[in-house]
Amino acid sequence: xxxxxxxxxxxxxxxxxxxxxxxxxxxxxxxxxxxxxxxxxxxxxxxxxxxxxxxxxxxxxxxxxxxxxxxxxxxxxxxxxxxxxxxxxxxxxxxxxxxxxxxxxxxxxxxxxxxxxxxxxxxxxxxxxxxxxxxxxxxxxxxxxxxxxxxxxxxxxxxxxxxxxxxxxxxxxxxxxxxxxxxxxxxxxxxxxxxxxxxxxxxxxxxxxxxxxxxxxxxxxxxxxxxxxxxxxxxxxxxxxxxxxxxxxxxxxxxxxxxxxxxxxxxxxxxxxxxxxxxxxxxxxxxxxxxxxxxxxxxxxxxxxxxxxxxxxxxxxxxxxxxxxxxxxxxxxxxxxxxxxxxxxxxxxxxxxxxxxxxxxxxxxxxxxxxxxxxxxxxxxxxxxxxxxxxxxxxxxxxx
Amino acid sequence: xxxxxxxxxxxxxxxxxxxxxxxxxxxxxxxxxxxxxxxxxxxxxxxxxxxxxxxxxxxxxxxxxxxxxxxxxxxxxxxxxxxxxxxxxxxxxxxxxxxxxxxxxxxxxxxxxxxxxxxxxxxxxxxxxxxxxxxxxxxxxxxxxxxxxxxxxxxxxxxxxxxxxxxxxxxxxxxxxxxxxxxxxxxxxxxxxxxxxxxxxxxxxxxxxxxxxxxxxxxxxxxxxxxxxx
Numbered sequence: 258x259x260x261x262x263x264x265x266x267x268x269x270x271x272x273x274x275x276x277x278x279x280x281x282x283x284x285x286x287x288x289x290x291x292x293x294x295x296x297x298x299x300x301x302x303x304x305x306x307x308x309x310x311x312x313x314x315x316x317x318x319x320x321x322x323x324x325x326x327x328x329x330x331x332x333x334x335x336x337x338x339x340x341x342x343x344x345x346x347x348x349x350x351x352x353x354x355x356x357x358x359x360x361x362x363x364x365x366x367x368x369x370x371x372x373x374x375x376x377x378x379x380x381x382x383x384x385x386x387x388x389x390x391x392x393x394x395x396x397x398x399x400x401x402x403x404x405x406x407x408x409x410x411x412x413x414x415x416x417x418x419x420x421x422x423x424x425x426x427x428x429x430x431x432x433x434x435x436x437x438x439x440x441x442x443x444x445x446x447x448x449x450x451x452x453x454x455x456x457x458x459x460x461x462x463x464x465x466x467x468x469x470x471x472x473x474x475x476x477x478x479x480x481x482x483x484x485x486x487x488x489x490x491x492x493x494x495x496x497x498x499x500x501x502x503x504x505x506x507x508x509x510x511x512x513x514x515x516x517x518x519x520x521x522x523x524x525x526x527x528x529x530x531x532x533x534x535x536x537x538x539x540x541x542x543x544x545x546x547x548x549x550x551x552x553x554x555x556x557x558x559x560x561x562x563x564x565x566x567x568x569x570x571x572x573x574x575x576x577x578x579x580x581x582x583x584x585x586x587x588x589x590x591x592x593x594x595x596x597x598x599x600x601x602x603x604x605x606x607x608x609x610x611x612x613x614x615x616x617x618x619x620x621x622x623x624x625x626x627x628x629x630x631x632x633x634x635x636x637x638x639x640x641x642x643x644x645x646x647x648x649x650x651x652x653x654x655x656x657x
Numbered sequence: 658x659x660x661x662x663x664x665x666x667x668x669x670x671x672x673x674x675x676x677x678x679x680x681x682x683x684x685x686x687x688x689x690x691x692x693x694x695x696x697x698x699x700x701x702x703x704x705x706x707x708x709x710x711x712x713x714x715x716x717x718x719x720x721x722x723x724x725x726x727x728x729x730x731x732x733x734x735x736x737x738x739x740x741x742x743x744x745x746x747x748x749x750x751x752x753x754x755x756x757x758x759x760x761x762x763x764x765x766x767x768x769x770x771x772x773x774x775x776x777x778x779x780x781x782x783x784x785x786x787x788x789x790x791x792x793x794x795x796x797x798x799x800x801x802x803x804x805x806x807x808x809x810x811x812x813x814x815x816x817x818x819x820x821x822x823x824x825x826x827x828x829x830x831x832x833x834x835x836x837x838x839x840x841x842x843x844x845x846x847x848x849x850x851x852x853x854x855x856x857x858x859x860x861x862x863x864x865x866x867x868x869x870x871x872x873x874x875x876x877x878x879x880x881x882x883x884x885x886x887x
Contacts, residue, residue, distance in 0.1 A: 370757030373787055380780050438778050445769040446777060635753045642749045645859045646671035646693050653674040654691040
């Protein structure tokens, strides 16, 4: 089996190697045709290509900070488009910059009203659209999508009990700084986040997902995916139960397609913007050198994301990985540990994101903001309570 | 029990009114000053060497001066002076914003209904401490100046989150070694909720009868070292 990308002669309807399904390659061919022009009018198809199609003019001469047209959104989004963001740790930058730029970042699981910023950060509110913590793998994303449409399924998520009697849920082992006080509390919190995750795709126009890893861990008996290997921080590693999985292309593709199908079932207009985190693996359990494992992992993720973007109208790929980790950057944006990404790199990535984003469409929504009305009503009620309190004080206390 | 009761001083928010009225109805020598719960919530008070004072509130400042004149001393900081206060609770300002984004708080161990967005007990404690750390700090210092008794507000209803915040504040008061009385213990036979007959029309504030019952309960439970007049 191999995937034959539609090129100059791609058939309009191709055979999908993955599931034996057919899929429309119109999008691929349209893009190819747009880039290549009409061969009959030129000596060869490259003659009419823009500078960005050539390494010399597009990269070498342009320089790291001079790339032009690195990414162009295929969608004209409404001016009030809501962006949900999830994924590995690099995805945390995206939400911050969207907020800083005044775009409509969807916060589906806000901290309780008037929570100070330091407290919200301590409990990981406002990092991703819902309080999922990092979602490193496509398998984790699928788990969250399934929980979102059936929050009662949180009962199947394993809760760890630490030696000091605190509890940690295996999907978000570091979401609470000191864990939960009971299994019941942990599950209630998971269900709260599952509902928020549902809002993250039912009440958004764009679902931005940053693919982080191919390596993950599963429970051999239940098949439940784990966010982190048990024993690395919380939990106890059991070699008979905890199975290492280096997810390959077919499984990642299948999990992503399944997750997207669940979300599109709820919100048929939802679009997906995929990115690949340029942050290398902190460690590999594959048996390979971590450098090789990182290259494998990122290559597979990049290939899956690219193929989905080429074959699906509702999916696009944004090249954050290329900006940071490709040879022209010479590793300049990595912190001294060669993993963390310097803020200058994040700025460059997001600069390209905003340069290519098209939110020139008319606003999709209008009318009353339900959240704002709820707060206004609450403020009014508190003001009325104050009046009652003042009357009681005047009547009984301060007449002396 | 003292043969002659000292004068009771009430300083607090609007919930102190019922306690003062109840004390007076019981024949106790009582006086006090109060200002709104929102000002307490916002921290418009300070502890000086002469006692607790409102800040930036002209009418309560004047009332405090009047109280001190009636007490015939410049300060209410006599070591034996009993001061009953509602300092630190002010739930009407603390609880509603917590629910602005759809959250409900639950007391530790209380069942959490499905479909209810909630937070952990640890978060709730941090949230309450953020808004009440100064109140508790002042209360601890104040309790070294006078015989301070903190009284929680009437458990008047079972609205979401109120009981959890109440319980959390009671815990923090106990943890700070403050003398605190929870009126819900007096209403255990009524489901822990104050009967409607003991509430004002707003359903939130206690009546004089409520205040008297709570004062009696505090004496009975030795929270207040007093002898009730017959």
